Amino acid sequence: MQKRKLIEVALPLEAINRESAREKSIRHGHPSTLHLWWARRPLAAARAVLFAQLVDDPSSRPDEFPTEELQRKERARLHNLIERLVVWENIRDEKLLAEAHAEILKSTDGNPPAILDPFAGGGTIPLEAQRLGLKAHASDLNPVAVLINKALIEIPPKFRDQPPVFPGLADSQIRQWKGTEGLAADVRAYGAWMRDEAEKRIGHLYPKATLSDGTKATVIAWIWARTVTCPNPACGIEMPLVRTWWLGKKKGKEAYVVPSVVSAPAHPSRQRVKFEIGHDKAGAPTAVADGTVSKTGARCVACETATDLKYVRAEGRARRIGSQLMAVVAEGNRQRIYLEPTDKHRVAAAADRPTDLPDSALPEEALGFRVQAYGMTKWVDLFTNRQLVALTTFSELVSDVRERIIADAGTASYADAIATYLGMAISRTLNKSTSICSWDSSPKMEAVRGLFARQVIPMAWDFAEANVLGSSSGTLQRTSSG
Known part of the structure; x- marks a missing residue:
């Protein structure tokens, strides 16, 4: 008779659910920070399920636990083990993991089956199988998922317990390098070198902001508004297309954009929109009067002409949508400082737009892709020129890093491993470095939203261009050191 496994009888679901939900707020060291994946499964739940489906329920071993009372006590002991296993802080507790592995060996006659996940996605199941001392096999049809799984479960064991090769790093700390500590140290060190080298090459594109007292501050982001020419012949102004004027909604520190129509300096007879920063709650945007774009159309801030979105789409397809800087967001003392554009x-x-860009096209029609209607028909159309310069610079530097690692006494396979992680860091940076990213003005955030907040690429009217050389969320410094 086939033995019943623990998962078939009972599990400490409250503890598993609690820890699975808690994982959503964990960032440092969590696999979810390696690369974006849509349907990532909770690590705690996978760890518990893998353990419980391999370990016998005490009722299946009547020779050891002949009474229901003994079975209940043994089940409670196993549940206690699971409750400790699912706690995030215990994932590196080697003694606890060895205890769990011993239970698995006991229930599988010392020969546990290999774990196969044919559609591994974010790699949760093979990763947790590996953590429990099991042999794991993973595959997927999506190349991004394959790369994530390689980075999580294939590359780290190859370079386990090796010291870093970055010059002077291993000598600076006289100790034994355990697990993936050396690999992680090299990713951080070469990532920092890559970021510093990028600043030498393109730092002039990311100037600091000048504050009211004359001091300098690092820019977090630049807030832009797309523009089209007002169709009213009597106006003809470059009308900003803005979803919201709000910049920050933190109580007592509210900030918003205030548009006004002024004469153009070089052509007094022409008008243009000027943007200033407002803080007075009395003049703050309301739900009724916030932005110039709705689902039905746009409104000109100068002449109040209502414009159908069909006109805006036609202007986009004719490559006549422009952009205008509305605000600069700088780092302050535990706050954001919003400045007028200069x-x-x-x-x-x-x-200048780089010349050696890939020419691949966006799909003509795809669920959730709405930018094609506005003339964005190629992937490169989703980026500003400055973003494209940064992207090509970082991509070139990954190749440079690989050569440096080999020169620093690293093997070709080790250089490929570091290059893989740095390439993924660039990909994560890219999620917050497109012209489809918007600014989150909510009190707890005040930050650039990632493009893939949902599985869509919608049109963004006012967009936030992150400073990729800064230290805020979504920058290369954050993604290569986390």
């Missing part, structure tokens, strides 16, 4: 920052953003 010529210095406008000029810095006007980078």
Whole structure:
């Protein structure tokens, strides 16, 4: 008779659910920070399920537990083990993991089956199988998932217990390098070198902001508004297309954009929109009067002409949608500082478009992809020129890093491993470095939203361009060191 497994009888679901939900707020060291994946499964739940489906329920071993009372006590002991296993802080407790592995060996006659996940996605199941001392096999049809799984479960064991090769790093700490400590140290060190080298090459495109007292501050993001020419012949202004004027909604520190129509300096007879920063709650945008774009159309801030979105789409397909800088977001003392745009920052953003860009097209129709209707028909159309310069620079530097690692006495396979992780860091940075990213003005955030907050690529009217050389969320410094 086939033995019943623990999962078939009872599990400590409250503890498993609690720890699975808690994982959503854990960032440092969590696999979810390696690369974005849509349907990532909770690590705690996978760990518990793998253990419980391999370990016998005490009722299946009547020779050891002949009475229901003894079976209940043994089941409670196993549940206690699971409750400790699912706690995030215990994932590196070697003694606890060895205890769990011993229970698995006892129930499988010392020969546990290999774990196969043919559609492994974010790699949760093979990763947790490996953590429990089991042999794991993973595959997927999506190349991103395959790369995530390689980075999680294939590469780390190859370089276990090895010291880092970055010059001077291993000598700076006289100790034994355990597990993936050396690999992680090299990823951080070479990632920092790559970021510093990028600043040497393109740092002039990311100037600091000048505060009211004359001091300098690192820019977090530049907030832009897309523009089209007002169709009213009597107006003809470059009308901003803005979803919301709000910049920050933190109580007592509210900030928003205030548009006004002024004469153009070079052509007094022409008008343009000027953007200032407001803080007075009395003049703050309301739900009724916030932004210039709705689901039905747009409104000109100068002449109040209502414009159908069909016109905006036609302008986009004719490559006549422009952009105008609305605000600069700088780092303050535990707060965001919102500044009016200056010529210095406008000029810095006007980078020349790289010439060696991939020419791949967006799908003509795809569920959730709405940008094609506005003339964005290629992937490169989703980025500003400055973002494209940064992307190509980082991509070139990954190749440079690989050569440096080999020169620093690393093997080719080790250089490939570090390059893989740095390539994934660039990919994560890219999620917050497109012209479809928007600014989250909510009190707890005040940050750039990632493009893939949902599985769609919608049109973004006012967009946030992150400073990829800074230290805020979504920058290369954060993604390569986390």
